[in-house]
Amino acid sequence: MSTASELRMISRLRGTATQRKRQIADMIRWGLTPTEMYAEGQKDGREVRARSLTDVLVAVKECGLGIASILEESNQHVTFRVYNSLCRQIDGVCHPEGKKCFYLAGFIAGVIASISKTSKVFVRELSCGESAGGSCMLIASW
Numbered sequence: 362m363s364t365a366s367e368l369r370m371i372s373r374l375r376g377t378a379t380q381r382k383r384q385i386a387d388m389i390r391w392g393l394t395p396t397e398m399y400a401e402g403q404k405d406g407r408e409v410r411a412r413s414l415t416d417v418l419v420a421v422k423e424c425g426l427g428i429a430s431i432l433e434e435s436n437q438h439v440t441f442r443v444y445n446s447l448c449r450q451i452d453g454v455c456h457p458e459g460k461k462c463f464y465l466a467g468f469i470a471g472v473i474a475s476i477s478k479t480s481k482v483f484v485r486e487l488s489c490g491e492s493a494g495g496s497c498m499l500i501a502s503w
Contacts, residue, residue, distance in 0.1 A: 378425030381405070385447065385464050399467035406471020414439060417472045426465055427490075427497070438502040441469065446490040446497040462486050466499055473501055 388398060409420045414431060421429040427446035431439055447461045466484040474482045482503045490497040 378423065382425055382447075385461060388464075389461065395463040398461075398463035399470075402464040402467025402469075403471040403474070404467075406468040406473075407475050409472045409475055411472050411476045413476065414473075416476070417441075417469060420472050421465075421469065424468070426468060429469075432498070438500055439473075440487075441499045441501065443490065443497045443499065444495060462489055462497060465497065469499060469501060473503070477503070 385398075388401060393401070405424075406420070409416070409424075411417055411420060414434070418429045418431070421427055421443060427443035429441050429443045432442050433440040443465065447465045466486055470482045470484040473484075482501060484499050484501040487498040487500055
């Protein structure tokens with residue numbers, strides 16, 4: 362992807378960030394299950410069409426889902442830390458099952474799957490930013 366294409370992608374992701382947060386809050390209010398929230402995030406993440414793990418970090422930020430960094434990386438997994446994550450951003454939509462976190466995990470899984478064109482990426486949350494001092498920790502494995 363050229364620099365111009367990358368800039369267009371970033372602009373598109375930024376433009377939909379506020380709308381995405383509203384849609385996520387609506388999905389929670391409508392009663393989507395954690396599995397459905399994960400699937401919606403995964404579908405949205407696949408649309409990013411990333412080329413590298415760096416693109417995953419950019420996509421999370423530009424989509425308004427938080428500020429991600431990679432803590433650990435191997436051939437079979439990546440551990441992410443997401444500051445100011447989605448679970449801390451959507452006010453007034455609290456749910457004991459942490460449905461906002463399921464969307465974020467699915468989104469990251471979808472973006473990673475778009476890199477390798479595999480659907481066998483699974484992301485799970487290790488700790489939630491709502492209760493762990495402001496940052497979520499997630500692990501992606503394949």
